Amino acid sequence: MRVANIHPTEKIVLGIDPGTNVMGYGVISVVGQKARMVAMGVIDMRRENDPYLRLGKIFERVTGIIDEYLPDEMAIEAPFFGKNVQSMLKLGRAQGVAIAAAIHHSVPIHEYAPMKIKMAITGNGSASKEQVAGMLERLLNLDKQDMPKFMDATDALGAAYCHFMQMGRPERQAHYSSWKDFANKNRDKVSGQ
Numbered sequence: 001m002r003v004a005n006i007h008p009t010e011k012i013v014l015g016i017d018p019g020t021n022v023m024g025y026g027v028i029s030v031v032g033q034k035a036r037m038v039a040m041g042v043i044d045m046r047r048e049n050d051p052y053l054r055l056g057k058i059f060e061r062v063t064g065i066i067d068e069y070l071p072d073e074m075a076i077e078a079p080f081f082g083k084n085v086q087s088m089l090k091l092g093r094a095q096g097v098a099i100a101a102a103i104h105h106s107v108p109i110h111e112y113a114p115m116k117i118k119m120a121i122t123g124n125g126s127a128s129k130e131q132v133a134g135m136l137e138r139l140l141n142l143d144k145q146d147m148p149k150f151m152d153a154t155d156a157l158g159a160a161y162c163h164f165m166q167m168g169r170p171e172r173q174a175h176y177s178s179w180k181d182f183a184n185k186n187r188d189k190v191s192g193q
Contacts, residue, residue: 009031009032010029010030010031011030011031011072011073011167012027012028012029012030012038012069012070012071012072012073013027013028013030013071013072013073013074013075013160013163013164014026014027014065014066014069014071014073014074014075014102014107014160015075015076015077015156015157015158015159015160015162015163016062016074016075016076016077016095016098016156016159017152017153017155017156017158018076018079018091018094018098019091019094019152020045020051020054020091020093020094021044021045021046022042022043022044022045022046022150022152023042023043023045023058023061023094023098023156024040024041024043024150024151024153024154024155024156024157025039025040025041025042025062025065025153025156026040026153026156026157026158026159026160026161027039027065027069027071028140028157028160028161028164030164030167035139035140035161035164036140036141037140037142037157038069039069040148040153040156040157041148041153042148042150042152043057043058043061043062045058051090051093054094055093055094055097058094058097058098058101059098059100059101062097062098062101063104063105066101066105066107067105071107072107072108073107073109073110073163074098074099074108074109074110075110075111075112075159075160075162075163076098076102076109076110076111076159077095077111077112077114077117077155077159078095078111078112078113079091079095080113080114110163110166112159112162112163117132117155117158117159117162118131118132118158120158120161120165120166121135121136121139121158121161121162122135129151129154130151132154132155132158133147133151133154136154136157136158136161139161140157140161
């Protein structure tokens with residue numbers, strides 16, 4: 001259940017940078033054309049050896065973040081395509097669990113390619129993590145001392161800020177809050193409807 005925002009037009013966006021060892025998250029508040037950082041951090045799973053318990057921890061922590069900040073939307077970085085199939089599979093599972101946590105809370109999900117996030121933040125689709133973090137520091141007026149140790153947190157904040165930059169622009173792709181929402185909006189594409 002969504003609690004009333006302090007500001008009637010405030011929108012909270014949760015950004016997620018999926019990972020199997022360290023998963024980043026960033027939360028921004030948007031009022032009109034202004035965004036400010038609310039929180040950012042990481043979910044550190046390096047001490048957990050069991051890959052399935054790691055997935056459980058992702059679900060538990062993302063659910064806790066959603067319960068704490070009550071996001072209106074979630075922006076998540078899409079897995080990049082690499083040569084290591086096992087790494088891609090693990091990363092896809094981590095992303096899927098974070099998405100499941102958002103769906104469980106009826107939070108609409110928007111997925112952005114890493115290159116699109118970098119382009120939106122820096123104007124360069126092949127920018128480094130440090131360049132993205134530096135630009136976010138300037139865009140959101142963050143103190144150097146508030147910058148995290150892990151770049152996963154700033155990558156997640158970048159996903160949220162990229163979504164903020166896309167708000168109000170026509171979407172090229174439809175976004176759905178659940179499988180039921182997809183089926184309801186695409187009756188002609190779903191068999192048996």
